[in-house]
Amino acid sequence: MSDVPQTIADASDRSNSLFDMAVRHRAILASVFLLMFPLIMPFKALAANILIYGLYALGFNLLFGFLGLLSFGHAALFGTGAYFCGIAIVHFGLPWYVAILIGTLGGAGMAAIIGVLAVRTRGIYFAMVTMALAQCVYYLFYQAEGWTGGENGLRGINVRVIDIFGLKFDFLDPLTRYYVIAAFVILALFVLSRILASPFGAVIEAVRENEARARASGYNVMLTRLLTFILSGAFCGLAGALAALHLSIVPIEMLHYETSGMVVMMALLGGMGTFFGPFVGAAVFMLLENLVSLWTVHWQLIVGAVFVACVLFFPAGIWGTILRRIHK
């Protein structure tokens, strides 16, 4: 459930077995939390949304937090996943699990295309290139009205029953829907945790910390970046596919640059470069929006003020600050 940049210095000195154990089993702890999560949420559809956007932010964070590349075009990956999943069901009548796979691969494929063109740049240029390419993707889907519904969005992603190993679940039931989505998100959490713990994960962080040294050590920096971008695309594509199934529609707004900006906000709010931070960010972001907009039409003012306060007082993000306090 937690993760602190594991530099050599701070690990053993004040060896705290409980905390270390938490770090080691972060994926399990996060999963347990996600399973109990809908019980404390105002309504299940919001909990499922937080899960989906949490996964989206998680995928983004792999690139932003761990590799150190700020992308402003992640909506393209998220939206492509959603549209591919939706089109597979609406136009080809494929079963839901194939559609999720297609959505995930779609996100990864789109990331490969954008990545090949973008990874040569860094810093602000990388952000601009990804944003420009994402806008191209937006218009591509916007104009392909026969496939995507264009302005009106793609409708009719109606999955009523989830059948798996002979078992049938009612996908219209809110709690069932949450747990089906949670199953995929938890799977993604374990995969991500494994990736980060692998030698490749160490290379990712090495590139972030010092690109020249990583190159001097014999690592292919470009390839590492491209692979990470594609992996990030797969996570975002999966999130998009789950969003399409959850809401039974894909609005064109999913590809809009606001969706790209939102995920940056979520990652910063939760804590970039932490394992569970993006979820915290997504949860805080969406909860605030939902709750405050219920009692005043001026919700943007209040939510904005909270964000400013967060950025001022928790520069490491909410989860990042909590981790730092605990670990001191």
Add this chain to the structure above:
Amino acid sequence: MTKKTRGSKFITRRRLLTTVGTGAMLAASPFRINVVKADEPTIKVGFPVPLTGPYGTEAQDQVRAAQVAIAEFNDAGGLNGRKAELLVRDDKLNPGEAATRALELIEKDKVSFIVGSLSASVQLAVNNVTKERKIIYNSISQSDEINEAKDFSRYTFHEALNPHLTAGAVGRYAFPKFGKKVAFLTADYAYGHEMVRGFQEAGKAFGIETVIDVRHPLGTSDFSTLLPRIQALKPDILCISNFGRDQQISLKQATDFGLKKSMKIVAPILLYTGRLAAGAQAFDGVIGGTSYYWGIEDKVASAKAFNDRFRKMHDGKVPSDYGAMGYAGVKVVLEGAKAAGSLDSEKVIPAIEALKYDYYKGPEYYRKCDHQAVQSVLIIESKSKPEKGPADVFNVISTDEPSEANLRTCAELGFKS
């Protein structure tokens, strides 16, 4: 370094933080469950509309009008004593948010009906959610697609006008009077495209000639490069098919460029709220369609009754066009429930189908195949100067009477038999 001594307290501190964190989250959740349960459950009507964003003014008026319908229903005794309640949600003009809110309304609040939305894509999103869950949805925003067999379900009702009907009515009025050479200035999205299609289909009967169709992106603030091109072609009529702020700005600039001297400007929909915001000069002499204008109260008794109730509840204000649809949308489902004597969707649907009603603008009913409200379209012209108070902005110059012949046929929409 001093921090090191705190190492031993670490566990308690961590516990404290966890406890505080969990406590805060738990405190956040009952925050939402603030509706005190009444003894007898109320009839809940979900009302997702874009309270914030570019159509906020119209949406807030829809809420005001819907409250009138609820109050009326409750004052008349409700459904065997059961009162109705309006659950307003902000859909932020975003289909994803609207779908989430519709899920909330159905799954958590257990609404019996959903009425609302103010954009084609949003209503299609809500419709997809409601039809899967067999909840009656009455849309109060323009769209052609919601009538088509692909999106329609028996749980779908459409109280608003649709672009085909609106643009058709304006075209049928304008083309024989002002000429055959027509130019279009169109917002480049579904709404604009559907309006142009409506104009052109109506124009076929009059042999109109399209001299140019200029498309502009949503949210354009400068039309100065587009307007001279249109002016040079000397059309008889300029159809401006855009909405909200785009409409205000394009009309203002068309006036400044002197387009009104050489051609007649028509718009499929003239917004009451838009006219109030932009002022008389920009809209002066522009002809357009509308579902409702409060000024018909001199001739239509139901409009008078509705306006008076609205004025009484909302300190003397008059309802806007889109607002009035919020009233009718809510009123229809509640009257349907009353006629059926039940909240069961399967019983309410035939009851609504059987309604022949005159709630605020003259006779209306729902066509059987696509549940489109067959209703009149008012052709209005903007006044140079308000005569009777600031709300007196339009003249009703003609009424396109309700007729199924003005809608696309059921077969055209893809319905079999």
